[in-house]
Amino acid sequence: MRFVLSALLAALLAYLAGQYLPWWTIAIAGALSALLIAQRKIFFSFLSAFLAVGLLWFFMAAYIDLRNQHILSHRIGRLFFHRSDHWPALIVTALIGALTAGVGAWCGGLLRNLTSRKKQMTFGKFYSRRS
Amino acid sequence: MTRFIIALLITISFIFLLDHPWGRIPPLGSFFSPQEGFWQNAEPLNRKFPTFTRLPELKDSVEVWLDRRWVPHIFARNRHDLFFMQGYITAMFRLWQMDIETLAAGGQLASIMGPDLLPFDRLQRRKGMVFGAEQKLKAMEADSVTRQILDAYTAGVNAYIQTLTPRNMPLEYKLLHDYPRKWTNLRSALLIEYMADDLTGYSDDREYTNLRRVFTDEQLHQMFPDFPDSSMPIIPSGTAFARPSRINPSVPSDTARARALQSDLTRISDIHPASDYFIGSNNWAVSGDRTAAHVPILCNDPHLALNLPSLWFEIQLHAPGIQVYGVSLPGAPTVIIGFNDSIAWGVTNASRDVKDYYAVHFTGPDKKTYLWKGKKIPATLRIETIQIKGRPSFQDTVAYTVWGPVTFDPDFPDTISHMPYLATHWQALQPSNDLKTFYLLNCAQNYQDYVHAIAYFNCPAQNFVYADKAGHIAIWQQGWFPLRWKDQGKYVMPGDDDHFQWQGYVPVAENPHVVDPPQGFVFSANQHPTDGTYPYYYTGDFFYYRAKRIHDFLAEKSQLTLQDMMHLQNDVFDTRAAEALPLLLAHLPASAIRPSEHAYDSLLRHWDMRVTTQSKAPILFYTWMDSLMHALWDPVLSTAHAIVKAPSMQTTIEWLIRDTSLQFFNQFTRKSVSLSERVTESFHAAMQAIQQMDTGRGLSWGRFRGTDILHLTRLEALSHTRLATPGDGATLNAITSNHGPSWRMIVQLGRQTEAYGVYPGGQSGNPGSAHYDDMINDWLLGRYEPLRMYTPKDRHQPDIEAIMHFAP
Numbered sequence: 014m015r016f017v018l019s020a021l022l023a024a025l026l027a028y029l030a031g032q033y034l035p036w037w038t039i040a041i042a043g044a045l046s047a048l049l050i051a052q053r054k055i056f057f058s059f060l061s062a063f064l065a066v067g068l069l070w071f072f073m074a075a076y077i078d079l080r081n082q083h084i085l086s087h088r089i090g091r092l093f094f095h096r097s098d099h100w101p102a103l104i105v106t107a108l109i110g111a112l113t114a115g116v117g118a119w120c121g122g123l124l125r126n127l128t129s130r131k132k133q134m135t136f137g138k139f140y141s142r143r144s
Numbered sequence: 145m146t147r148f149i150i151a152l153l154i155t156i157s158f159i160f161l162l163d164h165p166w167g168r169i170p171p172l173g174s175f176f177s178p179q180e181g182f183w184q185n186a187e188p189l190n191r192k193f194p195t196f197t198r199l200p201e202l203k204d205s206v207e208v209w210l211d212r213r214w215v216p217h218i219f220a221r222n223r224h225d226l227f228f229m230q231g232y233i234t235a236m237f238r239l240w241q242m243d244i245e246t247l248a249a250g251g252q253l254a255s256i257m258g259p260d261l262l263p264f265d266r267l268q269r270r271k272g273m274v275f276g277a278e279q280k281l282k283a284m285e286a287d288s289v290t291r292q293i294l295d296a297y298t299a300g301v302n303a304y305i306q307t308l309t310p311r312n313m314p315l316e317y318k319l320l321h322d323y324p325r326k327w328t329n330l331r332s333a334l335l336i337e338y339m340a341d342d343l344t345g346y347s348d349d350r351e352y353t354n355l356r357r358v359f360t361d362e363q364l365h366q367m368f369p370d371f372p373d374s375s376m377p378i379i380p381s382g383t384a385f386a387r388p389s390r391i392n393p394s395v396p397s398d399t400a401r402a403r404a405l406q407s408d409l410t411r412i413s414d415i416h417p418a419s420d421y422f423i424g425s426n427n428w429a430v431s432g433d434r435t436a437a438h439v440p441i442l443c444n445d446p447h448l449a450l451n452l453p454s455l456w457f458e459i460q461l462h463a464p465g466i467q468v469y470g471v472s473l474p475g476a477p478t479v480i481i482g483f484n485d486s487i488a489w490g491v492t493n494a495s496r497d498v499k500d501y502y503a504v505h506f507t508g509p510d511k512k513t514y515l516w517k518g519k520k521i522p523a524t525l526r527i528e529t530i531q532i533k534g535r536p537s538f539q540d541t542v543a544y545t546v547w548g549p550v551t552f553d554p555d556f557p558d559t560i561s562h563m564p565y566l567a568t569h570w571q572a573l574q575p576s577n578d579l580k581t582f583y584l585l586n587c588a589q590n591y592q593d594y595v596h597a598i599a600y601f602n603c604p605a606q607n608f609v610y611a612d613k614a615g616h617i618a619i620w621q622q623g624w625f626p627l628r629w630k631d632q633g634k635y636v637m638p639g640d641d642d643h644f645q646w647q648g649y650v651p652v653a654e655n656p657h658v659v660d661p662p663q664g665f666v667f668s669a670n671q672h673p674t675d676g677t678y679p680y681y682y683t684g685d686f687f688y689y690r691a692k693r694i695h696d697f698l699a700e701k702s703q704l705t706l707q708d709m710m711h712l713q714n715d716v717f718d719t720r721a722a723e724a725l726p727l728l729l730a731h732l733p734a735s736a737i738r739p740s741e742h743a744y745d746s747l748l749r750h751w752d753m754r755v756t757t758q759s760k761a762p763i764l765f766y767t768w769m770d771s772l773m774h775a776l777w778d779p780v781l782s783t784a785h786a787i788v789k790a791p792s793m794q795t796t797i798e799w800l801i802r803d804t805s806l807q808f809f810n811q812f813t814r815k816s817v818s819l820s821e822r823v824t825e826s827f828h829a830a831m832q833a834i835q836q837m838d839t840g841r842g843l844s845w846g847r848f849r850g851t852d853i854l855h856l857t858r859l860e861a862l863s864h865t866r867l868a869t870p871g872d873g874a875t876l877n878a879i880t881s882n883h884g885p886s887w888r889m890i891v892q893l894g895r896q897t898e899a900y901g902v903y904p905g906g907q908s909g910n911p912g913s914a915h916y917d918d919m920i921n922d923w924l925l926g927r928y929e930p931l932r933m934y935t936p937k938d939r940h941q942p943d944i945e946a947i948m949h950f951a952p
Contacts, residue, residue: 031177031178031179031180032179035174035180036163036173036174036177036179036180036181037159037162037163037173040155040159070177070178073178073179073183074178074183077178077183077184077186077188078183078186080186080188080189080190081186081187081188081189081912082189082914084186084187084911084912084913084914084916085182085183085185085186085315085911085912086186088861088862088911088912089182089861090861091860091861092859092861092862102176105172105176106176106177106178106183109162109172109173109176109177110176110177110178112158113158113159113162113173116151116154116155116158117155119151119155120148120151120152120155123147123148123151124148126148127145127148
């Protein structure tokens with residue numbers, strides 16, 4: 014549940030950031046989603062942002078591509094990948110979005126651990142002292 | 145903590161990696177972002193245009209209608225708003241193209257493409273491109289009308305640039321990691337200068353100078369005749385010319401000095417082949433007596449370099465006093481080729497020589513003073529600063545003399561003539577208001593208006609064909625042409641002697657022209673403007689075969705229809721082959737043909753002289769002709785031990801008809817060879833070369849030659865390459881590997897004007913638009929689109945896809 018929640022948050026923030034700010038702010042969107050919603054493991058923070066923003070970018074691009082009937086994606090495919098095909102451009106788009114948000118979330122998760130581990134430790138000490 | 149810092153560093157480096165351009169790769173992060181990068185240029189097929197836009201610079205409200213092909217029809221209430229909107233709308237569809245073409249014209253490409261382009265930029269500056277544009281601008285801004293038009297156009301382009309953000313910028317800026325620059329009147333002038341260079345910048349004076357070292361004037365006149373045996377001049381032969389008001393200047397007494405100029409050359413031999421004529425064009429107008437509809441028809445197809453986005457942009461301009469439809473050049477206001485309610489006009493290149501070189505004698509390497517009429521006089525030094533992407537800028541000092549810029553000097557040596565200092569004297573560097581011609585033509589109502597309009601036209605000289613609804617047809621060769629003595633301008637001249645100057649100009653009223661000739665049609669195809677009886681001497685680079693074909697077709701048929709005109713523009717009958725092949729075959733003895741060559745021989749003998757995409761015979765013919773040209777001319781020309789130019793195919797063919805014993809050629813070979821032997825051996829050589837290519841997959845002209853329509857970046861992914869195309873440089877449908885009919889237009893001037901046109905591209909310059917290249921296929925197949933000039937009443941026409949309102 015928390016996984017889906019943080020993914021939704023990452024996608025929403027990444028969409029808004031991308032609309033008004035430079036593209037790389039999707040990394041901050043990923044970081045925020047990991048900071049605000051904790052996961053059992055850092056890897057899951059990474060994965061939720063990775064999947065969320067990867068899919069977000071994929072579907073945004075695919076929507077544009079369908080309405081354009083692949084005219085430009087085929088040209089970009091030929092330019093960068095020597096293939097007159099829309100899939101390479103779509104996959105690279107999704108991967109760039111996914112990785113950027115993913116590494117952002119990784120940082121966010123670690124930052125959360127840094128701050129919250131202190132909390133846990135104090136709590137632990139207090140708890141152990143009681144026992 | 146350390147883990148966090150490591151993660152942070154990795155994240156930052158990852159972003160850094162994707163946010164920076166690497167060599168020719170754009171910043172990948174922003175480029176692939178669907179909200180920022182190229183995806184934003186992938187237009188939905190049913191793109192919507194804003195219905196209302198506020199533009200404070202406008203004086204009144206303006207409407208722009210886009211039709212099915214996105215041709216804008218601009219309805220303005222005054223001249224300022226009309227040209228403001230032409231700038232705005234042209235930028236909307238073609239901004240990057242305008243930007244890059246003017247950067248190329250002014251030698252500023254290295255600033256965005258890097259140091260590889262530095263030599264190109266230097267040559268542009270040294271030819272005087274920026275200087276020339278400044279001269280033209282001076283003349284255009286001295287006239288209140290053209291100044292207003294230019295100012296309005298510039299303001300319109302800049303108003304559009306203001307609306308751009310990094311997200312909605314043209315794709316090419318994103319690819320090159322570049323940003324649009326502000327538009328100025330000078331940039332419009334640079335675009336006009338660019339066309340002048342394209343059409344008059346070619347010069348073979350230096351190659352010819354090399355030839356003069358070893359050949360006598362008589363030999364050279366045979367090799368490069370002023371008037372060939374066959375010609376089909378624009379002004380019908382036999383037309384009487386008025387007595388000239390000026391006399392041809394006499395030849396300076398010591399032209400031998402021009403020969404003495406040549407220093408000892410490095411002994412190399414490089415023969416430039418006779419060029420396949422490509423910067424040509426056709427136009428013609430037929431009077432109502434010869435058409436089925438009994439009204440004049442005018443046709444034009446300028447042959448230029450084919451690129452994407454296309455050189456031309458179709459547009460209709462409508463305001464009080466002006467109502468015109470046609471093609472414009474993105475970057476310059478007005479319609480260049482088109483029609484209005486009363487007249488139609490078109491252009492072809494006059495191809496007369498208006499560019500000469502002079503050898504300047506500087507008194508020192510600092511280029512500060514030079515010799516002129518026995519005295520030392522100072523040169524003006526112009527410092528050209530060339531920005532280079534990723535490097536410190538480069539400064540080039542160009543000396544300006546009485547002749548013009550010193551293009552070649554020891555800092556930028558001429559590798560053809562090896563003369564130390566060569567100045568360019570070129571009509572394109574003179575002040576002139578060519579824009580006024582187009583504005584006045586856009587508004588012209590009758591023949592007088594047309595003559596008045598073209599009188600402003602200076603360079604690049606054009607053949608302006610004309611037809612009107614009153615039933616008149618006419619053609620004028622218009623431009624400013626120097627008065628020349630015989631052979632002046634063919635070779636490099638001494639730069640210290642005023643006898644070698646141009647001796648004034650041919651009076652404009654005495655330029656070759658003809659109105660309503662008895663033959664019922666006028667035409668031009670870069671051929672000689674006149675026969676030898678024209679009172680003024682001229683030289684140039686003329687082409688005969690297309691003119692011959694147009695003449696024969698139009699003279700033979702009456703009751704001409706629009707369909708006939710479409711067929712004629714797409715005609716692929718090769719007159720050059722038709723005149724040369726019978727001669728070659730007559731000298732090829734049947735006994736000499738090898739068994740393996742029988743099939744080829746039979747193909748040639750049964751060829752109908754048409755160059756279709758499927759034809760095989762033109763491959764055989766041109767390979768044979770090429771091999772024969774080399775066999776004949778290489779021994780002759782290699783005696784020059786320098787870079788020289790070969791005589792044309794026409795000269796060669798006519799020569800062989802006159803001199804079947806090859807007397808001239810045999811002077812230069814060790815043993816005498818007969819024409820029959822030359823023809824036979826070149827046939828064997830050519831057929832052997834063809835057998836190697838003919839690997840059973842079927843040889844066809846379309847695939848053998850092929851045509852590339854390259855995007856201006858030369859990126860193949862944005863281009864159309866290896867198109868199978870018909871025609872060659874000598875057919876009316878004059879398609880070559882990268883040149884061809886850049887706009888085909890046919891206008892029938894009846895009560896209701898009926899017009900058709902097509903060009904190999906599309907209205908949008910965006911490679912992500914369906915309108916980027918949507919006319920290429922029609923163009924290939926010889927199909928046309930109807931050209932519709934609307935009035936404000938037509939707003940409900942089904943063809944109109946979008947209506948945009950603009951108001952202050």
